[in-house]
Amino acid sequence: MKKTLSQYDEIVKRCKNLFLKKNTDYGTAWTILRPSSVTDQCLIKAARIRSIQEREINVVGDSVEDEFVGIINYSIIALIQLNEAINNREDIPTDELSMMYDRQINQTKELMVAKNSDYGEVWREMRVSSITDMILQKIRRIRQIENQSGKTLVSEGIDANYSDMINYAIFALILLSEQI
16 A cells, blocks of 8 residues: 555656646646536547557657546546635635645545545456446446536535546556656
8 A cells, every 4th residue: 555655645746747737838727618528528639648548649649648547637627616615706815725635635545545445446357348348338427427416316426536536547557657
């Protein structure tokens, strides 16, 4: 588990660094996105990963790893929109945004630690293609919940699914880094 935590932190550092650099370039333009649009951005990235995995063709050139990073950062955006009082603010200072990112990723990491305690590190035996499928399944679940105006009978909410997507994407990045 110690190795996983170190790898996890390194990937989060990379993702957050990119997130904050894009904030410098674009500001918080993403605050205009409706929750369904953020979900669809994750869908686009996961569908592209699956297409590359199945066809073994990458015409655009952006790597599969970059797409997993995109899923992580769009999921963080979703969690910020769900859990932070941003109300379409365009002027979130970088230090405040950085703290929001940290709050969401820390809760997600706590979830990963708890689940790894129960499941062990079985994800290390999974194929990256299966992790991609799990992310796509989570996206379908989120879309279904969104289509039901957030109402569920017995299921976890949207935020839990986004946290799972982040953890799966980080697991995929760890596995991909170990294949090199």
